[in-house]
Amino acid sequence: MSAPPRVLTVAGSDSGGGAGIQADLKTMLALGVHGMSVVTAVTAQNSLGVQGAWELPAEAVRAQYRSVVDDIGVQAIKTGMLASAELVEAVAELIGGTDAPAVVDPVGVSKHGDPLLAASALDSVRTKLLQVATVATPNLDEVAQLTGVLVESESGMAEAAAAVLSYGPRWVLIKGGHLPGDAVDLLTDGSEEHWLRAPRYDNRHTHGTGCTFASAIASQLAKGQTVPEAVAAAKEYVTGAIAAGFALGGGIGPVDHGWRFRADGGA
Numbered sequence: 603m604s605a606p607p608r609v610l611t612v613a614g615s616d617s618g619g620g621a622g623i624q625a626d627l628k629t630m631l632a633l634g635v636h637g638m639s640v641v642t643a644v645t646a647q648n649s650l651g652v653q654g655a656w657e658l659p660a661e662a663v664r665a666q667y668r669s670v671v672d673d674i675g676v677q678a679i680k681t682g683m684l685a686s687a688e689l690v691e692a693v694a695e696l697i698g699g700t701d702a703p704a705v706v707d708p709v710g711v712s713k714h715g716d717p718l719l720a721a722s723a724l725d726s727v728r729t730k731l732l733q734v735a736t737v738a739t740p741n742l743d744e745v746a747q748l749t750g751v752l753v754e755s756e757s758g759m760a761e762a763a764a765a766v767l768s769y770g771p772r773w774v775l776i777k778g779g780h781l782p783g784d785a786v787d788l789l790t791d792g793s794e795e796h797w798l799r800a801p802r803y804d805n806r807h808t809h810g811t812g813c814t815f816a817s818a819i820a821s822q823l824a825k826g827q828t829v830p831e832a833v834a835a836a837k838e839y840v841t842g843a844i845a846a847g848f849a850l851g852g853g854i855g856p857v858d859h860g861w862r863f864r865a866d867g868g869a
């Protein structure tokens with residue numbers, strides 16, 4: 603049996619299992635690749651919010667990364683919560699020295715508004731991390747934090763994309779999930795524009811959407827798809843996962859990473 607493509611997530615742990623490393627590995631399993639992880643931080647987190655967060659030393663992050671990349675090898679990388687400027691810079695350097703596409707989800711705050719990245723790290727994200735990204739996947743709050751561009755409707759998304767592209771990622775995917783109406787995202791490399799549109803599901807259980815989307819893109823890239831193909835396939839997967847999101851705990855439940863496996867979940 604030949605080994606499946608290998609995908610590495612560099613992200614924080616979500617004890618509730620809906621976002622972060624846990625969402626990434628579940629997505630990778632669902633999409634048929636071998637998932638591996640570099641843990642950057644541990645959060646105590648559930649459906650109500652983030653109760654605590656502890657970042658790992660940069661040395662522990664570097665050691666995990668080297669263990670995976672030097673022996674097993676990777677066909678794609680995804681980054682999520684990086685917590686501090688020191689970790690952002692360490693990860694940017696590691697990715698810059700690895701020959702694999704990188705999907706950078708510039709995670710800033712959780713769905714509950716709890717900070718997952720120090721304000722002092724924003725500059726390192728702009729000048730170091732975005733430069734090594736094959737695809738950057740900011741939501742509209744992250745666009746505002748990183749570029750100062752406030753998007754209030756679909757018509758503002760192209761300006762936001764140009765502002766993010768000025769920091770050097772090959773492609774940017776502006777996620778419009780926080781706007782009212784259809785769930786519309788814009789993927790562009792500055793010359794091609796791809797609009798991705800899905801119905802908005804009236805489901806509050808959306809914990810982990812961003813992590814799931816970025817991991818799905820990385821999984822599809824590892825299988826050899828182009829960026830536009832990978833993003834289109836990942837949008838279909840995340841949309842299905844949001845449609846099937848379920849209540850858990852007393853707050854915002856997770857998307858369903860296993861929706862395609864369930865008898866009633868479709869193919």
Ligand SMILES: Nc1ncnc2c1ncn2[C@@H]1O[C@H](COP(=O)(O)OP(=O)(O)O)[C@@H](O)[C@H]1O
Pocket residue numbers: 740741742777778779780785786787800801802803804805808810811812813815837840841844
């Ligand atoms: N209620 C919803 N119904 C369908 N798609 C959604 C919904 N909310 C978000 N999305 C989609 O989920 C993906 C993640 O987007 P978004 O919620 O903007 O990012 P983040 O999880 O990083 O905040 C995007 O493709 C967005 O369009």
Ligand SMILES: Cc1ncc(COP(=O)(O)O)c(N)n1
Pocket residue numbers: 613614615616621622623645647682683709711712713718808809810811812813814
């Ligand atoms: C450890 C960790 N990483 C990332 C997120 C963002 O989650 P979302 O995918 O909902 O934006 C989170 N809540 N926790």
